[in-house]
Structures are given as C-alpha cells and as structure tokens.
Amino acid sequence: MKSGTAETAKIAPKKMSPPQTSADLKAQVMAMHNSFSKRMKQIASYVLDRPEELAFETLAVFSERSGVQPSAIVRFAKALGYSGASQMQKVIRDGLLASNMTLGYGERVRQFNKKVGQASSTGGADILAEYVDADSLSLQNLKETTSADDVSAAVARIIAADTLYIVGFRRAFPVAAYLAYSFQKMGKPTIFIEGVGGFSQSQTRTIRPVDIMLAVSYQPSAEETLACAEIAHQNGAPIISITDSIVNPIARMSVQAFQVRESEVRAFRSLTASLCLGQTLVVGYAFASAEADGL
Incomplete structure (x- = not known):
C-alpha cells in the first residue's frame, strides 16, 4: 500500500x-x-x-x-x-x-494627472486647457496604436456586409448615434439599435451572418449592449467593437476589436478618441466604397 x-x-x-x-x-x-x-x-x-x-x-x-x-x-x-x-x-x-510607444503614453498620462492634481484653479479656462491637453494625449495614443491595416480591414468588412447594425448605450450612446447618422448619410444600409421602448433586443433579432454589428462599449458593459452583441454572435453575424478594454465581453466576441484609451479629467471621461476613430471608419468607408463603384 x-x-x-x-x-x-x-x-x-x-x-x-x-x-x-x-x-x-x-x-x-x-x-x-x-x-x-x-x-x-x-x-x-x-x-x-x-x-x-x-x-x-x-x-x-x-x-x-x-x-x-x-x-x-x-x-x-x-x-x-x-x-x-x-x-x-x-x-x-x-x-x-x-515598447517606447506604450511607455511614453503612460508616462505622459502620469505627468498630466500629477499636474492636474496640483492645480489650484478650477476656472473655466483652466478646465478647458486641462481637457484639451488630456484629449491631445488620447488622440496621439490612438494614432500610435491603431494601424492602417486595422482600419482597412474594418472598412472592408463593413462594405462587404449587407446591413450594418450599430449599438451602444449609456456613455457609448453618443458615439453609436454619430456612427449611425454618418453611415446612413454615406448610403450604407444601417440599423441603429437605439432601444426606444425597450426594444433593443427585438431590433437585433433580424441580424444575419451576411450583416455586421458595430458595437461601442466601455467597462462595465451596458447590459443592453451586451445582450444585443450576444444575439448577433448567436446568429452568426460578425462584430466589430470599439472598447476601452480587451477583456470586455463584447471584445471577446468580436472578429475585430479597437481599443481606445479615453482621457479622464477630474473623474470625467472624454469620448474624443472614440469619435475620432468613428470618423475615420466613416470617411474610410466613403472613399473605399466610391473606389469600388469606380467613381
């Protein structure tokens, strides 16, 4: 034994x-x-x-x-x-x-936060300057960490899809609304899942594998956005996400996830980088679709 x-x-x-x-x-x-x-x-x-x-x-x-x-x-x-x-x-x-690129951003953010923490003035001009400086850091980081290939791949997926479904709630709602408005203006068949009357999931159920979802979500994920993404995933539709965390549940369901690091000043977070990325996707789509049509 x-x-x-x-x-x-x-x-x-x-x-x-x-x-x-x-x-x-x-x-x-x-x-x-x-x-x-x-x-x-x-x-x-x-x-x-x-x-x-x-x-x-x-x-x-x-x-x-x-x-x-x-x-x-x-x-x-x-x-x-x-x-x-x-x-x-x-x-x-x-x-x-x-990776000096990542290190440089982190160091600049730490120095900025230290400067804001030591600031004694909270006048309008001072707050404006703080947000301009913080958003500049965020935009520079977006430029350094988002490749042209990533943007091109996302644009190609959107062009190939029959219909674009766009979703984003709470803090992400303004970004989603801008994307829906802009893609519709560009002539892309678009469904904006705005959730009026609590019908966000019902609006999503028609999504098919030939369609695509563009989801905007920040931690912690809005329950409505997560539920819609799960329906799209179950229906076999690809998802492109814009998020602040690669472990966001929606990012983990996505065929492509853009990670943005938004600035934060005095506990208020900006949306500047997300909107800039959104504009990039819209304008990229406009040029690529025009080229495909031979215009």
Missing part, C-alpha cells in the same frame, strides 16, 4: 510555470480571465489595459490609487505562477521598456 506522502505527491497539482514575457503574461491572463474573482478581474484590467500603472509603482502606491489591497495583487501574481508581485511587475515593466 502506498504511503500517504506518495499519494499526495501523485495527486498534487503541477505548479504553473510563470510567463516570462509581457505578451505571454497577457495571453495567460486572457485565458484565465473567466475563472477570476471580481477582485482578480479588477487587477487583470490593469495588466491588460493599463500596465504602466502597475509596472512602475510600488504596491503601496498602486494599492492606494486602484483600491486593491497589496495582498490581493500578490495572490494574483501567485495564481499566474510567480513567486510574488515584484516578479510579475518586472515582466510587465520589461515589456513596456521594449
């Missing part, structure tokens, strides 16, 4: 090997995301969407800013196979240092 120690050794789970690169770390977090607790998902959002805030601060400073206890960050790191949080931070930091 085998000893208890031998039996324990036999059934003990194999320790996970920690990811050695930032790309591998993000892939592992994405793979495990559905199994994370609410607190773990909060930490995951920083690793995936705002890594610079975790990589270059002490646990104490990061904890104060994020509201996440240092012990939770350590548990998160260990769940990924690391011996502690500092080892995970180093992997994230090395990845950022290898």
